[in-house]
């Protein structure tokens with residue numbers, strides 16, 4: 001196995017999960033990584049582990065560098081099992097190790113997952129563990145995105161081990177931001193924030209204010225590539241995301257039965273285009289929900305269309321609205337649209353869901369009976385263009 005040293009004596013020992021496509025409901029395209037880091041000093045620390053099925057690969061990587069039995073500290077930044085799943089295997093291989101976790105929620109979570117048969121040490125923000133020449137200190141980041149989350153900072157090496165924060169579901173045999181397709185990594189970082197961290201903007205802002213007080217050369221997250229050449233860029237992007245900053249982009253998101261709602265979507269898109277707004281036309285049948293959410297994060301306009309089906313909305317639109325309800329996007333403007341044969345309840349349902357999300361409604365719901373005429377479509381386009 002290739003030893004991956006991120007600084008002298010500090011190693012990447014994580015694994016690549018090439019085949020994963022569904023990350024608890026978040027569709028990803030090319031797998032992910034579970035990053036763990038080994039610091040070899042007078043004392044030896046392992047920062048985070050990997051998903052349980054990859055425990056042996058983690059131990060094999062560690063064994064290329066040191067005997068796992070020599071690990072003194074296992075730092076668990078986050079209880080979620082993509083990072084904690086191999087804790088029992090590591091603790092079994094390292095009988096003298098202390099399991100370091102956040103006080104109180106890390107301890108509570110780890111005990112609930114793996115029992116109490118470990119030597120635990122609880123840490124709070126600002127606590128320090130000395131490894132000899134280096135030390136580790138901790139920053140609490142609760143609700144980014146679980147109550148237990150913390151990040152670990154090594155001041156002597158200026159490395160922030162940021163766990164989920166600044167991560168991306170990006171797979172590669174390369175490990176640094178200057179070795180891979182940077183635009184793709186940024187796009188994946190946006191997708192990651194949108195699908196996992198979007199509801200927690202206030203907590204992200206607070207964490208960013210602390211992180212900015214640290215001198216950082218490297219951000220080593222627990223998913224994806226390691227930031228060493230673009231540290232300022234990713235922090236700046238997180239500021240934009242946490243502040244719910246939007247771009248002049250409109251998402252026209254819809255599902256359709258017999259193309260009538262689809263025709264309306266096209267007219268709405270043309271209208272936005274005429275007023276100079278960038279438009280993405282997103283058919284829910286053809287686009288992954290997670291990819292749509294990635295665009296929602298930074299779009300100013302979110303316009304949603306459904307025809308009426310069984311006095312309600314199409315299931316794909318229901319899925320979108322349910323997902324959005326959990327993610328609580330901020331600073332959005334939009335409206336509802338759709339066709340109907342009789343009843344015509346769909347636009348009212350979508351409009352109410354958008355209002356409940358806090359979307360600023362910029363137009364009354366638009367509904368058209370059966371098949372829109374050319375005149376109706378032109379009128380709709382003109383209306384949008386004049387917004």
Ligand code: FEO
Pocket residue numbers: 078080081082083145164222223
């Ligand atoms: Fe990557 Fe919240 O676990």
